[in-house]
Amino acid sequence: MKHIAAACLVASLSMLTTTTAARAEEPIEPVRVVTTLTVLAALVAEVGGQHVHVESLSDPRQDPHFVSPRPTLMKRVREADALVEIGLQLELWAQKVIDGSGNARVQMGQVGRIVASAGIPTLERPLVLSRTSGDVHPDGNPHVWLDPINAKRMARNIADGLAAVSPQLAATFDENAKTFSHRLDVALFGASLVDKVGGDKLTRLAEDGTVFTYLSDRGLDRELGGWLAAAAPLRTKKVITYHKTWPYFAKRFGLGIPMQIEEKPGIAPSAQHRDAVIRLVEGGGISAIVSATFYDRRAADYIAERTGLTAVTLPIQPDAGKAGISYFDFIDYLIDTLVAATHGEP
């Protein structure tokens, strides 16, 4: 009897061990993530690595404000574990897609709905809410990803969101977000400066707008590398842009934007406003005209023809083309193109 009991115990333990071992070896299913924009897909890929399957609902050639909520987009959202959006009322079309998908996991308030811009201090928050000023966003300008420092916070929000969706991978997402953050610090400030001063401190100084004073006071100017060094020529330049797409990029890299071609956000320029832009350019001090790839070029070309300025068209997200797939390639491309476009101009 004792032998039978012992055999049963051994068998039970061995089964338990086998089951536990099998469970430990069981691969964790990748988290299925859809993003509204390709730049978010790039960030999710950095944070999630091989543990996520990510796809963007929109194409980088599309205006992120206006994407048709087609049934095929609803189908993509239907099976998703998480949906990542910028928020700030940029992608109003996304709610139509989500509602049409019938996926309760990604509705607002559920863990699968990740708002990447959460906690980012926004620029251009309106003091008065009225449509008399066109399509302005009540929570501030939504093009936050064009500042690499904001991209760090977005990656952190994505990591926290993915961790809530898949808690067993939380440590991996956290580690990946930290690695991405460090790589961004190095890309923005240069490896040498990050080693000497530290990424967190440099980030805080950059956010406060005191990084250059700090470096100058300590004789560390020459240690500055990365994008801030590459974009140094932009700090004395001013450009005209089509839409208010670039304030975050301009603030980070010191580029001046005194006027837009659009009369008001979302409002096509009138002939009078176009002439006012030309008069401003003729007054001097403007280096180029910048518009995003999805805007019509005619107004920019018209002003360029009459003023002799260069009109440059830029993607506002990684596009798997010239602007690359990764966030790093994308910012590299923006800086290189803008520096080249404004080279030699006042």
Add this chain to the structure above:
Amino acid sequence: MTKALWVGLGVLCFAVTTESVWAQTPTTDEQRLEALERRIERIERRHEKELQELHGRIHTLEHELQQGHTASRGSTTDGDVRSEAPSSPASSTSAIANALNPKITVFGNFVARTDSHSVQTETGESIDNRFNLREVEVDFRSAIDPWADGVLIVALESEVPGEYDVGVEEGYVTLKKLPLLDAAPMGLKLTAGRFRPEFGRLNQTHTHDLPWTTRPRSYQTFLGEEGFIESGLAGAVFLPTPGDNNVLSASGAVVNGGSVPVGENNGGENPAYLGHLEWFWDLAPGHDVEIGSSIYAGNFDEAGDLDSRLYGLDLTYKWKPYARGEWRSFLAGGEAFFADINQPGGGDSTPMGYYLWTQYQLDRNVYIGARYDFTEDLLDESLNTDTYSAFFTYYTTEFLRLRLGYEHTESDLPEMDGLDTGWLELNFVFGSHPVEPYWVNR
């Protein structure tokens, strides 16, 4: 010996202490500077740590504030940018206080018409050559709880200028999550209330979203002047299809009979059943096509002795390039209706009708379009009506639209034959403005 030992230890302690003090007290300028640098570094590290903690707390608070703003998404009252300023406490409090209110949109539709001859309503009132604010809709929508969303649309409609009918155009609840399931099977969405059932291309489109000033006469013949609206239950699912570039969806509804020309004499006692199957295909980036088929099954009479069937087929093609897609687009489509109605005296009436239309976007705010429309009379299919239309549409923004239109009608019905009508339409929107279906202009 013991005394000597104590003295020795005392000397040793003094020497060690003195050495220690000597080492810590800078004597030269260089040593003082180094000590000062070390002290500054200690202060800096402590300061940095405190700052990081404060930044973390600010981040958390901003996140919480953002959640408050996010909860109020959709109240898209865009605003005047006067400066880069954080929201004031008052505006934040206001936003949070309003966060649970429904999103409200008001749509107004004003028309002016000029006609070649007299046009009268069914009750004999003249409506030709008039100005008319023909419709005002107030649209409320909100999440009810984690399981359901609610929509209420109150409409004030006028056929005769100055005379308005007020009613609930739609008022329904959509279940987006089932209480016992994590996810709805096949993306099931259940709707209950008064709504526009899914039938063909146009029935779920409100007047203010139409690409023309008038609904096609064939549509009006079979589904009513303002479309088919009834109370009932509806469900919609996605059906499995291979690949990511196409979607097959199906919906069904059971509603009160009546309220539709093909069931005109049904007082509502006999329910009507609707089914709709739709296949959407992304042909290539920027190009898509949608094919739909619909059925209505009900009774034509109050007793339920006479069956009434309506079948619909619809096709829509859309081109909207990804790059500069807000400046160029093209739409073409059509919809056909086939009815089979048992007649009181025996036999069946089998009228049909259809319309074809196209629209091209010339610029960001300018569209031109044309439509051809054919319909047989519902009760006497030998009486035909053909209508030819052309439209020019200009948007200042998505909130204000101006449209000019022309319609020419040839008909076996004398009151309509040879009618030429010119239209001026002004459509305005204020409030949150919910996102429109994918094929609507904006």
